[in-house]
Amino acid sequence: MxxxxxxxxxxxxxxxxxxxxxxxxxxxxxxxxxxxxxxxxxxxxxxxxxxxxxxxxxxxxxxxxxxxxxxxxxxxxxxxxxxxxxxxxxxxxxxxxxxxxxxxxxxxxxxxxxxxxxxxxxxxxxxxxxxxxxxxxxxxxxxxxxxxxxxxxxxxxxxxxxxxSQWLMLFSFFFFFFLVLVKRHTELLLYKNTHEDDPTGRGYSITDINLIQSFSVTSAFLSLLVFGLYISSPKVQALYTSPDYLWAVALLGLFWCINVMVLVQKGKMHNDPIVFAFTNKTSLAIFFMSIFFIVLSL
Structure with a gap:
């Protein structure tokens, strides 16, 4: 001290x-x-x-x-x-x-x-x-x-x-891969707007932006696909009394992912999507709405 x-x-x-x-x-x-x-x-x-x-x-x-x-x-x-x-x-x-x-x-x-x-x-x-x-x-x-x-x-x-849970691991991999790529996409766009050269200390190039965007969009939708398949699985029928409410959570997740992608394109995304998820008003509203539907499904 x-x-x-x-x-x-x-x-x-x-x-x-x-x-x-x-x-x-x-x-x-x-x-x-x-x-x-x-x-x-x-x-x-x-x-x-x-x-x-x-x-x-x-x-x-x-x-x-x-x-x-x-x-x-x-x-x-x-x-x-x-x-x-x-x-x-x-x-x-x-x-x-x-x-x-x-x-x-x-x-x-x-x-x-x-x-x-x-x-x-x-x-x-x-x-x-x-x-x-x-x-x-x-x-x-x-x-x-x-x-x-x-x-x-x-x-x-x-x-x-x-x-x-293989469902949890598979969903988590695609979802967090999406978030990591969103972070890289945001960083490269920022660098593109402030520098002429490629970022230092990283293997990425400004020319990778479109490729990163393609991978991130694909990963986001794969995570939602896995979640949808999970909702339809026999395991969910045993764990939840009203599993159909989980489809509302899936739709909210879809809206959140699309919102993140739009903000990235507009250059309004926080440089860390995890921090964004815990501080953005829309994200917090989606989170609490998801909790509400999960409780209804129990």
Whole structure:
């Protein structure tokens, strides 16, 4: 704390650097228990503890990634404003906080669930490989990021032994692949409007915009197709008393995906679609309407 005060760095800069606003992504570990209708006080306690463990690890990895990418971020139209790229935080203190957060998160995860701890360790390996090498490989890096979301869901599966739902995994892969590509599409459009050269430190080119758009649209509709097939499956008939209400959720999902695509094309999309989903009024309205129809279907 003294080192922070000496350098005149406000705590709010540290909160920005560790990306607390990204912690809602880690709520995905609750998804297997919720969709399987297996949530209870004991399971909730385990998942809550792992949520904080994973969030600490993720925050530490964000800091590490920012340190590795600091030179490229300085040349980026928006990332140059990040507290590390702008020079507001020292690299020495950032490294120390990064390692501390990762250590606390990993050790606490093993203390909560050994198998979940193994997956969180694999998550660290996955993200580290991405930061050091994979992120420079176009499209493959998007698959890698998508696997990070899938791994979050798998942590929830192993933590409370819910069993693996192939429907959930397949839907999640296509849906989060769509969101990752939306992020890339947004970044490239921003770069196109502010720079003449291609983005630095990434394997993507401005000429990839149309290809990314095609893949993202396809992935969005594949996720909705999987959800529709899931609604029609015998498993849903056993889990829900009125499963037809879930079709309303599918339609809301379709509207949300189309809305996201339109905003991207107009250049009005947040540079992180996950953050957008938790802050945009239309997204929140769709979320609560979906919850309403899910409750009706139970």
């Amino acid at each position: 003294n080192s922070i005060r000496k350098q005149g760095v406000p705590l709010v800069d540290w909160f920005k650097a560790i990306r607390i606003h990204h912690w809602p992504k880690n709520l995905l570990i609750f998804l297997p228990a919720l969709t399987g209708h297996l949530i209870g006080l004991e399971k909730f306690s385990i998942l809550l503890a792992l949520f904080f463990s994973l969030s600490f690890v993720a925050s530490g990895l964000y800091l590490m990634n920012d340190l590795l990418d600091i030179e490229n971020d300085k040349k980026h139209p928006t990332k140059k404003l990040r507290v590390i790229a702008s020079g507001n935080l020292s690299t020495k203190n950032t490294k120390a906080i990064s390692l501390l957060l990762i250590a606390i998160g990993l050790l606490s995860s093993f203390a909560t669930s050994f198998y979940a701890g193994i997956l969180i360790f694999l998550y660290i390996v996955l993200v580290s490989a991405y930061s050091m090498r994979i992120k420079r490989t176009p499209f493959f890096e998007a698959i890698f990021l998508t696997l990070g979301y899938i791994l979050r869901i798998a942590i929830g599966v192993l933590a409370v032994d819910t069993g693996v």
